[in-house]
Amino acid sequence: MTTSGITPTPTGLTQGAATKGGIGESTLRPDGVLKVTGEFAYASDLWHEDMLWGYTLRSTVAHATIVSIDTAEALATSGVYAVLTYDDLPTEVRHYGLEIQDTPVLAHGKVRHHGEPVALVAADHPETARRAAAKIRIVYEELPVITDEASATAPGAVLVHEHRDDHHFPHVTHPNILHRQPIVRGDAEAAARRADVIVTGSYVFGMQDQAFLGPESGLAVPAEDGGVDLYVATQWLHADLRQIAPVLGLPESKVRMTLSGVGGAFGGREDLSMQIHGCLLALRTGKPVKIVYNRFESFFGHVHRHPARLWYEHGATKDGKLTHMKCRIVLDGGAYASSSPAVVGNAASLSAGPYVIDDVDIEALALYTNNPPCGAMRGFGAVQACFAYEAQMDKLAARLGLDPVEFRQRNAMEQGTIMPTGQPVDSPAPVAELLRRVKSRPLPPERQWEVAGGASDVRALPGGLSNTTHGEGVVRGVGYAVGIKNVGFSEGFDDYSTARVRMEVVGGEPVVTVHTAMAEVGQGGITVQAQIARSELGVAQVTIQPADTRVGSAGSTSASRQTYMTGGAVKNTCEAVREQVLEIGRRKFGTYHPAWATAELLLEGGKVVTDGGEALAALADVLEGEAVDLELEFRHRPTQAFDLRTGQGNGHVQYSFAAHRAVVEVDTELGLVKVVELACAQDVGKALNPLSVIGQIQGGTTQGLGVAVMEEIVVDPRTAKVRNPSFTDYLIPTILDTPDIPVDVLELADSHAPYGLRGVGEAPTLSSTPAVLAAIRQATGLELNRTPVRPEHLTGS
């Protein structure tokens, strides 16, 4: 159809039909087929003709002055193309960081943690690079290690960063305190006098690792214009770019980044790993350079979840109402800042949990130490607090003789509750209902190992195939927990996402192309983007462009924010595209039907339809010869920074809530735990893709189970060296360690969010851990104030 000369006529009209694969459906992943055939290109699968392999030499000590580095022998090795140290960096910008630029690209003068990058090698074979790196001679003069609060703040303590000048420094009492956030609301002292019972507790949360399966990897390709093309597995392309370009001395336009296949992230790819190193080697050698960490290196190549020490005091009246809460949360930030300041803000502002407590006295802080750097991991500061406040809830309920779920429900937050920060909770907060749902679920049968097939099945017992018990000494326990997590970036951060949407006719059919920089790390964001575009534009065929820096920032794939933020950006841009498409339709066909001017018009089933369902034109006709192409940013409503003295401020965008019931069986003789079932109920606002939502909840639940019973990076307190950087010694749950995870999804819309949705990914990681701990406590009668629980904690050995 032409638009000139002849008056256009709409053709082929039938009623508009709902487009399949829209929001609310369990649409299958577009990358699923490539992933099951082995064809999906992860960052570690990239290949370039004539490429070199990069390798990073890392510090073998935690804290030392570097006296000398001799690279001559390494450089003389056959097959080696470059060896770089701090002195080879091309500009004066030699540090980077997400919030505070304190992390050296390569160690200069000093190393501050075990595994810190010191030198780089590029060679023609990965083994050649490793062997050459082993020939680099470094003389260290070891310094005393700072490993905890006592050593960090002791009089005369060595300063981890001797020249601190970041913006948080004036608000802390010691330079080895990275950040501190108090929150004071009401009068906790006065309220404590009204309490009939007061319980206190000290808790320890171990250092958890994201342990994504696909190790840090990328390929840097030098370009003819003096720039570099970087293909990398990351969580936030534009934040990487902002940190990489100044170190390379290049404008951002000459560092072109493309997301390559990401094998999981969970916060561990928010900080840079190989990005700058790969680019430096590529620019130095003039050849493509690929870096792939092995598992050992991966444990040193990314930040971990902050280990924490938490002290809590709660009071309650005889009728089971909380009176007050005081807490102190000390997070170990390790040697560099990463996102510790934001983690502190989260830990403080969410430290009271999903409960109504008017009088609070809260302090959260993070330390600089010589332990491994800690930063983002799924749950981001809310996890550690949830572990402690949920233990406190059980203690209080026991002291009052109340059922632990009943006690929680009496104090449960609801819509309208004021947070410790003074911020009202202005969307549904179904805390009591989530607890009711997990509690009302029938319990799994006891002694399942006896009923399975009629004979004893050791696989269902604690110890499993180790065949350590046949049921003697095995006791069951049931435990509950619930948690609150913020969604999106808080504390006044200018959080936005960008989407480009193009609609045109190809081969006679209307098609939509969506382009964002959102990192698909496995969560299913690309599936949801396509679902949104189909729903908004009524088009079956939607193509998702690879994520890269040719489009504006999408922000980070973290903080459960991408469906909200990039989903919101795609939705808003589609709405704007729709308006332009309708404008074109009015211009071409407006005279044919009065509804073009008067009715509310939608795009459905490849057609323009009225809200009454009458079809006015085929999109193929409307768009013939024209394309609509828009790029827009989306922002959530603004937030505020927390006051640095009082902690008051509307700091968060949205909250999400999940509850768990754990059923465990414990072999009290050997201290072995079998989690039998871990049921979850979560409010997701609106499930855009129910299959993905349930997958996220089950995955998050399992990571919480892991830290409850097995996961911990063990750091030697005398040397600050990591003892278990391998999958042999750092254990994550196998399919035999993981129970049935029934999931109950609520959909109470948040009127502020696109489609009413709530971020999903993190909340289940919070309550899973304390639920398992509560169940083990119930089974054994032990207090258990530390996670992970190890056999020796259960047997007293």
Place this chain on the structure above:
Amino acid sequence: MRVNFTVNGRPQEADDVWEGESLLYVLRERLGLPGSKNACEQGECGSCTVRLDGVLVCSCLVAAGQAEGRQVDTVEGLTGENGELGTLQQAFVDAGAVQCGFCTPGLLVAADELLERNPEPSDGDIREALSGNLCRCTGYEKILDAVRLAAARAEAAEEAVRP
């Protein structure tokens, strides 16, 4: 050295293999078969699982020279000649058992071996057979669903052709 072996039914030859190279490295870097993944190099995660003369092995722990003259089956071999997905592959997609997908190739090879040996596995059998394959994303529930689904579909297909 040179290594001659059969991969997914096709004779293959790898040249200039250094003695320390693993079967995994040769598959990925020399034969262009990156489906088998490298996540731990210690035989702990199962991401590199392949079959060597039918037996499940972690290819990161097998020296390439050990494959000389033998049959290797990788995830790439599960896809049909015309690119159609095998029953198990389709079940993983349909059940939502794939998130980041890095563990998926190893799980597919291990589950394929299980279903060949035991076409009607109990949940305990599935858990036991897949206990050497770590997954960090899914919580395993949907992986169990996928294997159950593949077993059911295979049985239904067999019944359909029975006289």
